[in-house]
Amino acid sequence: DAMVIQNPRYQVTQFGKPVTLSCSQTLNHNVMYWYQQKSSQAPKLLFHYYDKDFNNEADTPDNFQSRRPNTSFCFLDIRSPGLGDAAMYLCATSTGLAGLAQYFGPGTRLTVL
Amino acid sequence: TQLLEQSPQFLSIQEGENLTVYCNSSSVFSSLQWYRQEPGEGPVLLVTVVTGGEVKKLKRLTFQFGDARKDSSLHITAAQPGDTGLYLCAGARDNDYKLSFGAGTTVTVRA
Numbered sequence: 001d002a003m004v005i006q007n008p009r010y011q012v013t014q015f016g017k018p019v020t021l022s023c024s025q026t027l028n029h030n031v032m033y034w035y036q037q038k039s040s041q042a043p044k045l046l047f048h049y050y051d052k053d054f055n056n057e058a059d060t061p062d063n064f065q066s067r068r069p070n071t072s073f074c075f076l077d078i079r080s081p082g083l084g085d086a087a088m089y090l091c092a093t094s095t096g097l098a099g100l101a102q103y104f105g106p107g108t109r110l111t112v113l
Numbered sequence: 114t115q116l117l118e119q120s121p122q123f124l125s126i127q128e129g130e131n132l133t134v135y136c137n138s139s140s141v142f143s144s145l146q147w148y149r150q151e152p153g154e155g156p157v158l159l160v161t162v163v164t165g166g167e168v169k170k171l172k173r174l175t176f177q178f179g180d181a182r183k184d185s186s187l188h189i190t191a192a193q194p195g196d197t198g199l200y201l202c203a204g205a206r207d208n209d210y211k212l213s214f215g216a217g218t219t220v221t222v223r224a
Binding site for chain 1: 205212214
């Protein structure tokens with residue numbers, strides 16, 4: 001089945017220790033998104049790639065970076081995690097056609113000690 | 114400021130009862146999606162509505178898109194404990210492949 005896969009599902013890191021979250025997709029979608037979601041809140045868009053074009057949201061901290069080495073994979077790097085960065089991180093994909101739905105992965109739960 | 118306002122924020126009902134969740138905006142959307150998210154999982158797409166006045170049914174779930182494409186509702190008939198979750202509406206505007214999410218409605222169905 002075509003799908004969006006996130007690894008790991010749970011990640012524990014220490015305050016200030018860099019961490020990388022991974023997302024892969026078999027849908028061959030043009031767009032990949034990274035969202036941050038805190039408890040029972042709406043997902044908050046951090047940035048997205050349309051093919052190789054990177055698009056950062058204005059209020060995304062510099063602490064968050066992303067890489068998309070190919071169509072299938074996208075990574076979220078948190079350079080110096082703080083306690084406030086503990087959250088669920090969701091990867092999503094879409095075809096990029098306006099108005100069409102996004103398909104989400106299962107998420108990575110990040111804990112910062 | 115949330116572009117899409119969802120109400121209520123929390124809803125707790127007994128198994129077998131009906132419920133309705135609302136999603137309202139002052140903006141026009143070219144399409145609107147509803148997602149259900151279970152604890153510890155990513156949101157799962159339930160439906161996409163694109164035409165003003167459109168009604169879609171998915172078993173016991175009925176989705177309606179307002180005539181002016183500014184609002185939507187989700188109605189669940191005879192709710193079951195498996196319907197428990199966070200329901201999110203998300204809208205896409207013309208020529209935009211990003212979504213604006215509502216804050217979500219947490220639904221709890223008690224057995």
